[in-house]
Amino acid sequence: MSKILIVEDEVSIAELERDYLELSGFEVEIETDGVVGLERALKEDFNMYILDLMLPGVDGFEICRQIRETKNTPILMVSAKKDDIDKIRGLGLGADDYITKPFSPSELVARVKAHLARYERLIGSSTAPENDIIEIRGIRIDKTARRVWVNDEEKQFTTKEFDLLSFLAQNPNHVFTKEELFRQIWDMESIGDIATVTVHIKKIREKIELDTAKPQYIETIWGVGYRFKV
Numbered sequence: 001m002s003k004i005l006i007v008e009d010e011v012s013i014a015e016l017e018r019d020y021l022e023l024s025g026f027e028v029e030i031e032t033d034g035v036v037g038l039e040r041a042l043k044e045d046f047n048m049y050i051l052d053l054m055l056p057g058v059d060g061f062e063i064c065r066q067i068r069e070t071k072n073t074p075i076l077m078v079s080a081k082k083d084d085i086d087k088i089r090g091l092g093l094g095a096d097d098y099i100t101k102p103f104s105p106s107e108l109v110a111r112v113k114a115h116l117a118r119y120e121r122l123i124g125s126s127t128a129p130e131n132d133i134i135e136i137r138g139i140r141i142d143k144t145a146r147r148v149w150v151n152d153e154e155k156q157f158t159t160k161e162f163d164l165l166s167f168l169a170q171n172p173n174h175v176f177t178k179e180e181l182f183r184q185i186w187d188m189e190s191i192g193d194i195a196t197v198t199v200h201i202k203k204i205r206e207k208i209e210l211d212t213a214k215p216q217y218i219e220t221i222w223g224v225g226y227r228f229k230v
Contacts, residue, residue, distance in 0.1 A: 002047040002116050003027045007037030007063060008078065009055050013101070017050065020105040021112065034058035041067050048116055050108075053079040053090070061093055068094035072159045074115040078103075091199040094158045097186065098196065114187035119159065122146070134169050136230055139208060139217065141166055148207075155207045160185060164200050165208070168218060168228035177225040201226060 008014035009032045018028040031037035034055035051060035064075055077090040080101040087098045131144035140149040148155050163185050178197040205212045219229050
């Protein structure tokens, strides 16, 4: 049974999230204080974290940042703020997804299931006997070990950054819309989350491109989407 940690200071919202997730077969723990939530997130083993942004003690951004320093476990950020800057900051710190209050409990459950299913598949694939490797013009992507080298220098990628880079690289010269990429990488229909793809492309370019203003690998096809050029 997957175990989820919810860090949310609004008790009624946290309990609603817990009730729906438990009905779907998940084990759920709740913390209402950011300091305690961070401590448990770092010391205990959970399969996913659901973090509110505005928390007493330590905010959700800092909890996300510290989790990502040691773990690739899926992180879903929750906020009443609708500003794109908060979404961009959260995703930039390594969150896998971002949902804005108010949201339907069924949407939350769907997103949690999608992220956990993908993560479990990725973890399972690491037992493959031979590493699946993609090499393109100085970039080496080890899909089995989930490691990336650019001109022999290893770069660190979050789970979704790696998924997105790998997908584009193994489908070279194919133009994908942002909606197609969101469905493929996040296993969901895009529900006003196109910024998620844009932010992840930006972070990937910062790690693989010599000049992000003139990308040599991931090209923007204006009015359409992105493609990995070979």
